[in-house]
């Protein structure tokens with residue numbers, strides 16, 4: 001007989017794990033203390049970039065290729081607007097290094113892409129500025145997922161198909177039950193397992209700003225004419241104006257350590273000033289644009305940026321899925337598939353996602369999701 005599963009956390013990782021286990025015929029109960037993709041959760045933001053470019057970390061390229069069809073299928077089933085295929089632009093300071101490694105992975109995993117130098121970038125995106133040395137990889141099949149709406153829709157769909165959802169907090173003591181338990185608690189994992197993960201997962205404050213396009217540039221800054229973009233040299237990234245919420249800009253560099261339960265969700269003056277300085281160079285038509293909305297979220301970083309998807313070393317039939325490290329959303333479907341296979345005993349563990357491969361933070365170098 002198939003075991004039943006309790007999944008703790010209805011964010012992106014927990015929800016997609018529930019989806020795959022339910023598909024495999026298991027009885028699934030999903031719990032969340034604050035609600036699916038709630039305002040404190042890492043999956044609770046408006047939008048997340050879905051892209052394949054990962055430099056030498058090609059397993060993530062592979063996982064994006066596995067995930068995109070599942071995001072599309074979800075959008076086709078519920079609302080095509082949940083996945084906006086506006087493309088993604090990876091801006092690098094030249095052709096070598098990170099860009100070259102990304103191209104090698106694109107070739108291996110058959111990712112469609114274009115190589116763009118500064119003259120072509122200026123022709124396609126005249127509202128952006130590019131330095132002469134800049135080079136970009138453009139992924140036409142990439143885009144932005146409407147994050148909170150997608151996860152909440154996925155959970156509603158699963159409830160209609162038999163998954164039990166319970167709005168409640170679960171502690172590590174619940175792991176002593178029959179069946180399997182998956183802790184997909186994102187930035188709360190260090191609180192749920194303080195001895196094991198207190199120094200292996202570090203939640204950091206991340207600030208997201210939405211600038212209102214000038215009326216004459218609303219169409220230009222929309223997804224028809226502006227892709228998602230990532231600037232490797234500065235760590236800045238952003239989205240076109242999705243759902244008329246404004247042009248989204250954020251900084252991938254890590255902020256201070258925070259507690260996801262108690263951190264105030266207000267942005268700092270420094271973050272706004274930094275974004276304005278960047279935009280006045282990169283997107284000059286936004287130099288004086290008003291700030292129309294802000295969000296504060298947190299990355300749930302591992303020291304090497306790799307996910308943690310493994311069995312708990314001491315608790316029977318207990319699993320941990322987390323460590324999205326600022327880039328996990330896009331891979332939710334692949335994470336769910338991988339973990340479901342491990343639980344069912346049909347998958348092979350990947351060493352990159354093991355607990356043993358996660359150093360404590362004292363040993364960590366610079367953190368980046370790109």
Ligand SMILES: Cc1cc2nc3c(=O)[nH]c(=O)nc-3n(C[C@H](O)[C@H](O)[C@H](O)COP(=O)(O)OP(=O)(O)OC[C@H]3O[C@@H](n4cnc5c(N)ncnc54)[C@H](O)[C@@H]3O)c2cc1C
Pocket residue numbers: 008009010011012013014031032033034035036037038040041042043044045047048049050168169170171184185186187188192206207208250297298299300321322323324325326327328329330331
């Ligand atoms: C500003 C920002 C930008 C990002 N940009 C991107 C991007 O462009 N592309 C991308 O792919 N990724 C991106 N990410 C990363 C991505 O959003 C996260 O890696 C991903 O959403 C993590 O999902 P999760 O399910 O692990 O965690 P969460 O979404 O945080 O879910 C964990 C859930 O567990 C619940 N929970 C915790 N403890 C308990 C308990 N004891 N009992 C019951 N429930 C509990 C919480 O309430 C929460 O709902 C970004 C993240 C941030 C913050």
